[in-house]
Amino acid sequence: MDDDQLSRVRRFNRAVTHRIGVLDGNYLGSGRPLGEARLLFEIGRDGTTVRDLRARLGLDSGYISRMLRAFEAEGLTTSTPDARDARVRRVTLTPQGRREWDMLDQRSRDRAAALLEPLGLSQRQRLLDAMAEVERFLRASAVVIEPADPFSDEVQACLQAYFQELAARFDTGFDPTRSAPAEPGELVPPSGWFLLARLDGAAVGCGALKIKGDGYGEIKRMWVAPSVRGLGVAQRLLRALEERATAAGVDILQLDTNGSLTEARKLYARNGYGEIPPYNDNPYAQHWFEKRGLQRLR
Amino acid sequence: MDDDQLSRVRRFNRAVTHRIGVLDGNYLGSGRPLGEARLLFEIGRDGTTVRDLRARLGLDSGYISRMLRAFEAEGLTTSTPDARDARVRRVTLTPQGRREWDMLDQRSRDRAAALLEPLGLSQRQRLLDAMAEVERFLRASAVVIEPADPFSDEVQACLQAYFQELAARFDTGFDPTRSAPAEPGELVPPSGWFLLARLDGAAVGCGALKIKGDGYGEIKRMWVAPSVRGLGVAQRLLRALEERATAAGVDILQLDTNGSLTEARKLYARNGYGEIPPYNDNPYAQHWFEKRGLQRLR
């Protein structure tokens, strides 16, 4: 990887932790240690469960428990067993706790304001735009792609979202049972793969590979959640599927797609897929693509 | 201030501390507490003085001293009195210390690489560009403008840089003694002001105001260091000078400038200064500007 690029990233990290981290440490200004301030803030105006706090802050349960006990002693929070699972405790702010929370919130707001305040209007806008851009790509870089069980609930939820989107975008609506089938059972090794793109654990995209024998394979179920579009996730999914296909001896990869999915068609064209005559009678397919010679490129 | 803008800044802060801050705490992965890792890293391959470390990290001298003692016990560093001032101690890494340092450096590099690695080429470039932009504007927002003593060394150094730049940019060269004079003594209240723009304490720009009586004032010595140009520092300096002028009863502000300083002329035009006939015989001036009615706008 380019050395200059790396040092630019490192410089950014330093600059940001210097300017923001410094100010961020000033949660402190609240007269509360950082740990407590973070916890209190994380409880939020509407409360949460201890479980959730532990996950979000990544802290030891004993540590959290003790801080919560201290908050209760101060009259900032109350806790009750969760309605659905009495092992789980639900933490809520008391009115007094909410006042403290508001103060922290205000502090955080002031901090942000202090950053923008010295800048002129156009500089502010440019900073905000650049921030949004950085944020998007940091998000993109946190997306991981990994195989998943096509029978699992989370994959089903992902497919559900996919089908719903197709139904919304196709003029004709979309009925999965009329489409070219891809049973979950076909998408597990050795006859196929199902890949999931995850952001912080949550599914934000998927793609499947069906190995058909005689060197043929087919790409199915390519979908990326709207929240992470334009960040190259589909590209990465496609590449990952191609790698699995190549490793499984596939030489010719095919796929079908609808005319309304213009981004998808561009993606395939960019990756060396050429349009071919229909190879199936999927009523929703309007374009068929093929990429040959995967084994040669191995 | 716009509420939406504030929440965008806060979102960015959260995202960055989440994605980078988390990893940054992983200096930790070194098996060393954060404080020690930071100190070791800050010593650098070529060593520094304890004094410098204290200033850069903002830590208590006792704290640093103890950590350094621990490093010495581990055989990571050695320290010797500084050649020029024997009170100052110079800390250097031993070969073993340098190995640890290299490891930390490598870790930091890997971290940066892990961030870029999942992205495609164009996404990488866009992320790096956005990072640079954010960094620039964070720097801009850290610039503070405040009155300074025009006799002080740092102001003299600033003016020196200013004159040097004029000499380089003017076809004719530049000799301060031939220019329209502005003695330091004229630039202290009540007859004037000298403002300095500072970034982390260091001077990065200046501007002066000369109050001439009868409602007349003159802007002098406007200069911004190349490192922070295009970030609105000159604009802020100008506004600050105008405020002082207005408060001092000035109604008409004048200034002269050279034709080669195009950015300066744009700045003045944008701020309501109109070109007027020469009001002095400064041999380096080619354009004269004036803004009237400061008291009206008060």
Next chain:
DNA sequence: CCATATTTCTGACTTTAGTCAGGTAATATT
């Protein structure tokens, strides 16, 4: 109902990070 897993709590710890009040040696100032 039983065996097992989850979730939280408690108490007893350790480590990390930092502060503060002197003390010593070298340097600067008058």
Next chain:
DNA sequence: AATATTACCTGACTAAAGTCAGAAATATGG
């Protein structure tokens, strides 16, 4: 030469942050 200042060190202290090993209550799958 006397005095003040600077740079660093030492030792004694504290608060914050975090870890670990159970215990108790509840849930879950058979």
